[in-house]
Amino acid sequence: MNTHKKYNTEVTGAEAVILALLDEQVTDIFGYPGGAIMPVYDALYDYMDQLNHYLVRHEQGATHAAQGYSRVSGKTGVVLATSGPGATNLITGIADAQIDSTPMVCITGQVHSHLLGTDAFQETDVVGISMPVTKWNIQVTKAEDIAPALAKAFYIACSGRPGPVLVDITKDAQFGKTAYKYQKCESIRSYFPCPKVKDDDISKAAELINNAQRPYILCGHGVLLSGAEKQLLAFAEKADIPVASTLLGLSAFPPKHPLYVGYLGMHGNYGPNLLTNECDLLIAIGMRFDDRVTGNVNKYAKQAKVIHFEIDPSEVNKIIHADVAVLGDAKEALELLLPKVKTQKHTEWLKRFEDCTKIEFEKVIKDAIDPQTEKLRMAEVIDKFHKLSEGNAIVVTDVGQHQMITSRYYTPNIPNYFVTSGGLGTMGFGLPAAIGAKVALPNTQVVAVLGDGGFQMTIQELGTIMQSDIAVKIIVLNNNFLGMVRQWQQLFFDRRYSFTEMKNPDFIAIGYGYGIKGRKITERKDLQAALEEMYASKEAYLLEVVVENEENVFPMIKTGASVAEIILE
Amino acid sequence: MDNTYTLSVFTEDKIGLLNRVTIIFTRRHINIESITASESEVKGIYRYTIVITVSQEQVEKLVGQIEKQVEVLKAFYHINNDILSREIALYKVSAEALKENELFTRIVNENHAKILSIAPEYIVIEKTGDEREILHLFNDLEKFGILEFVRSGRVAITKPMKTLNTFLKEVENNSKTVIKHFSK
Ligand SMILES: Cc1ncc(C[n+]2csc(CCOP(=O)(O)OP(=O)(O)O)c2C)c(N)n1
Ligand SMILES: [Mg+2]
Numbered sequence: 001m002n003t004h005k006k007y008n009t010e011v012t013g014a015e016a017v018i019l020a021l022l023d024e025q026v027t028d029i030f031g032y033p034g035g036a037i038m039p040v041y042d043a044l045y046d047y048m049d050q051l052n053h054y055l056v057r058h059e060q061g062a063t064h065a066a067q068g069y070s071r072v073s074g075k076t077g078v079v080l081a082t083s084g085p086g087a088t089n090l091i092t093g094i095a096d097a098q099i100d101s102t103p104m105v106c107i108t109g110q111v112h113s114h115l116l117g118t119d120a121f122q123e124t125d126v127v128g129i130s131m132p133v134t135k136w137n138i139q140v141t142k143a144e145d146i147a148p149a150l151a152k153a154f155y156i157a158c159s160g161r162p163g164p165v166l167v168d169i170t171k172d173a174q175f176g177k178t179a180y181k182y183q184k185c186e187s188i189r190s191y192f193p194c195p196k197v198k199d200d201d202i203s204k205a206a207e208l209i210n211n212a213q214r215p216y217i218l219c220g221h222g223v224l225l226s227g228a229e230k231q232l233l234a235f236a237e238k239a240d241i242p243v244a245s246t247l248l249g250l251s252a253f254p255p256k257h258p259l260y261v262g263y264l265g266m267h268g269n270y271g272p273n274l275l276t277n278e279c280d281l282l283i284a285i286g287m288r289f290d291d292r293v294t295g296n297v298n299k300y301a302k303q304a305k306v307i308h309f310e311i312d313p314s315e316v317n318k319i320i321h322a323d324v325a326v327l328g329d330a331k332e333a334l335e336l337l338l339p340k341v342k343t344q345k346h347t348e349w350l351k352r353f354e355d356c357t358k359i360e361f362e363k364v365i366k367d368a369i370d371p372q373t374e375k376l377r378m379a380e381v382i383d384k385f386h387k388l389s390e391g392n393a394i395v396v397t398d399v400g401q402h403q404m405i406t407s408r409y410y411t412p413n414i415p416n417y418f419v420t421s422g423g424l425g426t427m428g429f430g431l432p433a434a435i436g437a438k439v440a441l442p443n444t445q446v447v448a449v450l451g452d453g454g455f456q457m458t459i460q461e462l463g464t465i466m467q468s469d470i471a472v473k474i475i476v477l478n479n480n481f482l483g484m485v486r487q488w489q490q491l492f493f494d495r496r497y498s499f500t501e502m503k504n505p506d507f508i509a510i511g512y513g514y515g516i517k518g519r520k521i522t523e524r525k526d527l528q529a530a531l532e533e534m535y536a537s538k539e540a541y542l543l544e545v546v547v548e549n550e551e552n553v554f555p556m557i558k559t560g561a562s563v564a565e566i567i568l569e
Numbered sequence: 570m571d572n573t574y575t576l577s578v579f580t581e582d583k584i585g586l587l588n589r590v591t592i593i594f595t596r597r598h599i600n601i602e603s604i605t606a607s608e609s610e611v612k613g614i615y616r617y618t619i620v621i622t623v624s625q626e627q628v629e630k631l632v633g634q635i636e637k638q639v640e641v642l643k644a645f646y647h648i649n650n651d652i653l654s655r656e657i658a659l660y661k662v663s664a665e666a667l668k669e670n671e672l673f674t675r676i677v678n679e680n681h682a683k684i685l686s687i688a689p690e691y692i693v694i695e696k697t698g699d700e701r702e703i704l705h706l707f708n709d710l711e712k713f714g715i716l717e718f719v720r721s722g723r724v725a726i727t728k729p730m731k732t733l734n735t736f737l738k739e740v741e742n743n744s745k746t747v748i749k750h751f752s753k
Contacts (some may be wrong), residue, residue, distance in 0.1 A: 014672065090669060127585060128585070128588065130588055131585065131588060131592060132592050132596065135639070137585075138583075139584070139585075156639055176658070187744045188744060189581070189740065189741055189744055190580070190581050190639065190640050190744065191639045191640075191644040191744055192740070192741065192743040192744050195743070196743075312637065313633060313636070313637075314630070314633030314634050314636070314637045316633075317629070317630075318630060318633070443608045
């Protein structure tokens with residue numbers, strides 16, 4: 001409960017918005033003003049000492065910043081935008097947050113309620129537009145409905161499987177007067193965020209686990225969302241089961257642990273993909289069998305029984321049939337499971353993974369991190385950075401080849417220290433998400449790894465860095481190509497490089513324009529020193545590394561192929 | 570194999586919710602054959618009846634997605650054997666039909682329909698029944714020329730005995746699970 005001065009007296013709807021944010025312990029918001037949200041911005045003016053507002057340069061940047069903020073801190077990200085174009089600019093970030101289960105509350109201004117449906121200036125039906133990509137949304141037309149709507153919004157966003165919500169508030173509701181009394185939302189009759197774990201499901205799961213010869217754990221984002229890292233570790237150690245991670249599950253399991261076998265998916269590690277089709281029990285925890293993980297589903301783990309630990313009932317049997325589904329929170333489920341699993345040893349099975357790791361090292365990794373090419377390769381940059389940071393920096397990526405390389409060669413030591421756009425694959429995510437992460441954890445190193453293409457999708461957020469002094473480090477891996485698309489053109493479209501070559505600006509000069517220092521390197525001999533300089537910088541820093549133009553990411557599971565058909569070169 | 574399924578969706582009263590539910594179908598390229606919405610036996614709780622033709626696997630997934638919506642209390646799917654369903658249809662035919670009064674009256678009676686209104690230019694006939702019966706009458710009336718025809722879409726009652734109130738109690742207990750807040 002808050003104790004600010006206006007409590008229990010009449011306030012405007014706009015002020016109610018701010019007070020509700022304070023009552024939800026919000027400390028940071030990302031936004032951009034405009035006509036229909038001006039009353040809220042005006043109210044914010046009186047609360048600048050309690051609420052930090054970060055002025056982005058495009059509303060999409062605000063959504064990704066809120067996502068980055070949430071992904072590293074667990075707090076709900078908050079976004080403020082105006083009606084019409086302000087609101088529509090949020091959609092990409094909302095869709096990204098929806099598919100990557102990120103809690104976010106977006107507050108948009110809307111035209112006066114008497115103008116709704118008249119095509120008034122800057123009126124868009126943002127509630128309608130955002131419906132397919134929000135967990136929940138609502139339009140508020142009365143001042144007194146604002147606080148209850150926000151209470152619900154925060155509850156829905158962060159409970160169960162988290163997601164984005166949108167609250168659209170008409171201008172007259174912001175101007176209207178209301179008594180303010182905040183009541184936190186603690187349940188909604190029709191909403192069941194977290195099923196209670198059933199003992200029976202746990203017993204069935206334990207029985208399969210205790211009888212398996214080649215059990216295999218797939219760890220997803222749900223482990224991080226649930227905070228179940230310790231429970232997962234205890235379970236894996238007791239039953240001696242290899243653990244592989246999805247892209248969004250990275251950082252949930254300690255990367256140097258002998259049971260950690262690597263990462264899954266189209267450009268993941270060799271063993272984790274290949275051996276999916278050799279295990280006899282697949283234990284999926286908080287993951288949803290995305291097609292980038294499964295490859296061809298008709299040839300996916302057909303030999304194995306499947307246990308699916310999942311909070312969202314609609315995910316069970318959606319893609320892969322589960323022999324046992326354990327519905328509920330992963331942490332709770334794993335705690336209940338632990339005493340029921342037997343201590344085991346799966347030495348031979350684990351050896352299979354080790355063998356694969358050796359093969360992958362010889363065929364892919366060795367050359368990638370220590371190349372004989374004249375030009376720099378992405379992997380050696382990331383590998384050097386990994387060694388420099390010892391995996392203790394938060395790394396945020398954009399989307400493309402550099403993303404896949406970073407997820408392969410940077411292995412974070414600390415849970416939630418890896419942030420990327422997985423389900424939507426949103427280019428332009430990286431820079432603003434890194435800004436949000438740095439705002440959430442200002443004392444942690446935050447490094448954005450971007451491609452030359454994606455950087456330019458939200459490059460204007462350098463202005464946010466400048467204005468709010470956000471010490472984000474930026475590595476641009478410049479291959480002068482939309483590299484990931486070019487790779488596909490090379491492999492599947494006969495090298496017809498249709499509009500994937502980029503004529504790029506002078507990134508360092510742009511950085512300077514925003515008051516951000518930087519350096520461009522093209523040669524191997526400068527790499528280590530440049531990385532060190534960047535890492536040691538107290539302020540934001542832009543490091544452009546010119547890399548091989550036509551490098552391909554391997555291993556790879558081609559579209560339509562099974563995980564076992566993963567190729568190394 | 571595709572089958573006709575009738576979905577019963579129980580919801581809170583919220584603007585836009587019907588839209589949220591129909592988006593689930595359109596996104597998957599599934600055509601809604603009929604949809605009706607009205608308040609249920611419990612005040613404030615609405616019931617949508619939706620008819621679709623899909624596979625068993627599809628209908629299970631659809632129901633999962635529908636139930637996932639925050640304001641949906643519960644969704645069920647039924648095959649035709651599990652429900653009693655009715656539609657209402659109105660047929661407007663030219664008053665000329667009365668020239669063949671005997672035939673016309675026989676058709677109306679045999680189809681268990683009734684005459685709702687007679688005006689100088691037209692007659693309106695009302696028929697309640699299943700889809701097949703409604704089409705049967707349509708075919709019979711066609712010889713008089715059908716000026717207008719409208720069907721309500723299916724409404725259905727389920728055969729299994731479990732009242733909405735029992736579901737509501739279960740639902741309320743389920744929603745009281747503690748909030749899970751991940752914090753670092
Ligand atoms: C908004 C958006 N548009 C298009 C794409 C398709 N796409 C995926 S990767 C990629 C290339 C990215 O190029 P760049 O940022 O230079 O990274 P690189 O692959 O070269 O490392 C493109 C165009 C996308 N993911 N997101
Ligand atoms: Mg590129």
